[in-house]
Amino acid sequence: MLLDTLLGLLPELNKAFFETIYMVAISLFVAIIVGLPLGVLLFVTDRGLFLEHAILKSVLGFLVNMVRSIPFIILLVGLLPLTKLLTGTTIGPTAASVSLSVAAIPFFARIVETSLREIEKDVIEAAVAVGATPWMIIKDVLLPEARPGIVQGITITTISLVGYSAMAGIVGGGGVGDLAIRFGYYRYDNTVMITTIVILICLVQVIQFAGDRIARLVDKR
Amino acid sequence: MIDIQNVTKVYTTKKKQTVAVDNVSLTIRDGEIFGIIGYSGAGKSTLLRCLNALERPTSGRILIDGIDVTALDAKELRQVRQKIGMIFQHFSLVSSKTVFENIAFALKAAKKPKPDIEKRVNELLDMVGLSDKRDAYPAQLSGGQKQRVGIARALANNPTVLLCDEATSALDPSTTKSILELLKKINRELGITIVFITHEMEVVKHICDRVAVMQNGKVIELGTVYELFTHPKEELTRSFVHSVMHVDLPAHLRETHTGTIVKIQFEGKSATETIVSDMLQQFEVKGNILHAKIEYIQDKPLGIFVMELIGKEDEIQRAMDYIAKRTNRLEVVSHAA
Ligand SMILES: Nc1ncnc2c1ncn2[C@@H]1O[C@H](COP(=O)(O)OP(=O)(O)OP(=O)(O)O)[C@@H](O)[C@H]1O
Ligand SMILES: [Mg+2]
Numbered sequence A: 001m002l003l004d005t006l007l008g009l010l011p012e013l014n015k016a017f018f019e020t021i022y023m024v025a026i027s028l029f030v031a032i033i034v035g036l037p038l039g040v041l042l043f044v045t046d047r048g049l050f051l052e053h054a055i056l057k058s059v060l061g062f063l064v065n066m067v068r069s070i071p072f073i074i075l076l077v078g079l080l081p082l083t084k085l086l087t088g089t090t091i092g093p094t095a096a097s098v099s100l101s102v103a104a105i106p107f108f109a110r111i112v113e114t115s116l117r118e119i120e121k122d123v124i125e126a127a128v129a130v131g132a133t134p135w136m137i138i139k140d141v142l143l144p145e146a147r148p149g150i151v152q153g154i155t156i157t158t159i160s161l162v163g164y165s166a167m168a169g170i171v172g173g174g175g176v177g178d179l180a181i182r183f184g185y186y187r188y189d190n191t192v193m194i195t196t197i198v199i200l201i202c203l204v205q206v207i208q209f210a211g212d213r214i215a216r217l218v219d220k221r
Numbered sequence B: 001m002i003d004i005q006n007v008t009k010v011y012t013t014k015k016k017q018t019v020a021v022d023n024v025s026l027t028i029r030d031g032e033i034f035g036i037i038g039y040s041g042a043g044k045s046t047l048l049r050c051l052n053a054l055e056r057p058t059s060g061r062i063l064i065d066g067i068d069v070t071a072l073d074a075k076e077l078r079q080v081r082q083k084i085g086m087i088f089q090h091f092s093l094v095s096s097k098t099v100f101e102n103i104a105f106a107l108k109a110a111k112k113p114k115p116d117i118e119k120r121v122n123e124l125l126d127m128v129g130l131s132d133k134r135d136a137y138p139a140q141l142s143g144g145q146k147q148r149v150g151i152a153r154a155l156a157n158n159p160t161v162l163l164c165d166e167a168t169s170a171l172d173p174s175t176t177k178s179i180l181e182l183l184k185k186i187n188r189e190l191g192i193t194i195v196f197i198t199h200e201m202e203v204v205k206h207i208c209d210r211v212a213v214m215q216n217g218k219v220i221e222l223g224t225v226y227e228l229f230t231h232p233k234e235e236l237t238r239s240f241v242h243s244v245m246h247v248d249l250p251a252h253l254r255e256t257h258t259g260t261i262v263k264i265q266f267e268g269k270s271a272t273e274t275i276v277s278d279m280l281q282q283f284e285v286k287g288n289i290l291h292a293k294i295e296y297i298q299d300k301p302l303g304i305f306v307m308e309l310i311g312k313e314d315e316i317q318r319a320m321d322y323i324a325k326r327t328n329r330l331e332v333v334s335h336a337a
Helices: A002-044 A055-068 A072-078 A079-087 A095-117 A122-131 A134-171 A176-186 A190-218 B042-053 B075-079 B099-109 B114-127 B143-155 B173-190 B200-206 B223-228 B235-245 B251-256 B268-272 B274-281 B313-326
Strands: B002-012 B018-028 B033-037 B058-063 B084-087 B161-165 B193-198 B212-213 B218-224 B261-269 B285-297 B300-311 B330-334
Touching: A002 A055, A002 A095, A002 A134, A002 A176, A002 B173, A002 B200, A055 A095, A055 B173, A055 B330, A072 A079, A072 A095, A072 A134, A079 A095, A095 A134, A122 B330, A134 A176, A134 A190, A134 B099, A176 A190, A176 B058, A190 B033, B002 B042, B018 B042, B018 B058, B033 B042, B033 B173, B033 B200, B042 B161, B058 B261, B075 B099, B084 B143, B099 B143, B114 B143, B114 B268, B143 B173, B161 B173, B173 B200, B193 B200, B200 B223, B200 B235, B212 B223, B212 B235, B218 B223, B223 B285, B223 B300, B235 B285, B261 B274, B261 B313, B268 B300, B274 B285, B274 B313, B285 B313, B300 B313, B313 B330
Parallel strands: B033 B193, B033 B212, B084 B161, B161 B193
Antiparallel strands: B002 B018, B002 B058, B212 B218, B261 B300, B261 B330, B285 B300
16 A cells, blocks of 8 residues: 555656756756855955955855845745746746756855865965965865865755755746655645655765765865 | 065054064075074064065065065066975975975976976975875875975975075974974075074074064064174073073072182183183182083084182182183172172
8 A cells, every 4th residue: 555655656756856866966066166166256355365355255245145145935936037038937947946056156155165264374375475376276275175175065055955956846846855845745645755755865865975975085184 | 685674564453553563674695594583473474474475564675686576566476486485384285285296386386397397396305305205195294294395395496585484383303403404404505595483592593694683573683693692682682592591500509609600601712712721720719610501503602601719809809800801701690608
């Protein structure tokens, strides 16, 4: 009986699982591509650093804080016009990825900035003193030194994205979380709810485990 | 030549202004090892960091080999910095890079081609005695080894000047000694001018030719190390000298003595002459050496003797006059009981 329900659910679960992976992957990709440079910029324009720039720093800081302070649900709905513009539609996992990305960018950027802040100032200074260009310092000192922190940041961002992607159901985003809400929460179907939650728990565990392993592997300190 | 002209650095924070360096003018000659000594907060690091423009002076100029480093744009500054090496108290190596990569970074900054980098790094590793640690990560090295990597990195682009900010302060005495020897060798063999910041007079004694004493952002005394050791003028300088040259008598000796206790300082040639034995032969006094110390500073001897003179009062006086005449440095610690 239980098994039958589960087996019947399998195609739906399968689809939802890959939708989740799809949304998370796209948003994570965008978050890294945009958030990493943004995080670096937030750091190097800071006071006393080699690209110190008070105005740029405060503008970027303000934007990041602004996006981060908007509740995700509101962002999801508020960004519908942008979603439509970018993807041509407002429903489905691709559409949901737009707001997920927008939310993940500042989140990840702040994590990158924080990891960079852990680097001893003298180490950066030594690179400046040797006559290196800003680009060289970023590429050969900042990013390698912050690598363990950045890898952990990617793990945290990924897990947060898995969580946020559940809300994407509101705009018909799909995914495992959406399934849990639709079947489990609204229809009181405990079997589906528990199954999806188990899947999400496993997914998060696997991501955390992999993230920790990689972080340890790249840590030379 | 490094010509520091009226350099002042003021830090302005929300609440107050700190004058870290206060109108300092100094000339550091080519090929010398120049020390800057002072207690914490004296402004030593700030002054040093002005030399490679890590810090811009609030006013004043700094000429290094005729180039005003306070007036360069970013690109020119990068080029000039390649000719000014710097080493740090905590070594400041990139922990995620191997020894080789850490040193190669400096050469990459100077846009050297790859084969040249490979060759030069091996040369440098050989010079600092770390050829076998080429592929080690900083975490796998001892403090002394890390500083050697720091030195190799600083020397990669054949600089004319090496700036050292408390380069041995995090090391134990024997490692300190070996790093100082290495710096001396570099100075001697490559003719690199070294500016060395420290708060330890022992280190100054060991490697510096000349030294500036800093207090509250000002240079309060300047001279050769030997001059400062033999004739310190300022109170602070005296206390630094004392930290190396102290000859303190145990209290019970001071209390139980019967004769006159005198402290005699011998400098240069007089330290090796037989002043004391001459004196003992010429006058009717007995001498009893209570404490003695001879230090070699810049290969010149500096001795301090504390002795008790026993005999008739006028004879002791004449003996003391004799020594004072020949050494210029006699101090009565306590008179006959
Ligand atoms: N970035 C800064 N902002 C504000 N004040 C500073 C800054 N750097 C240094 N100072 C102040 O300038 C003064 C001199 O500092 P500096 O680091 O040059 O001293 P120092 O002689 O090197 O001391 P130490 O032996 O502790 O390294 C101190 O009072 C310090 O608080
Ligand atoms: Mg200092």
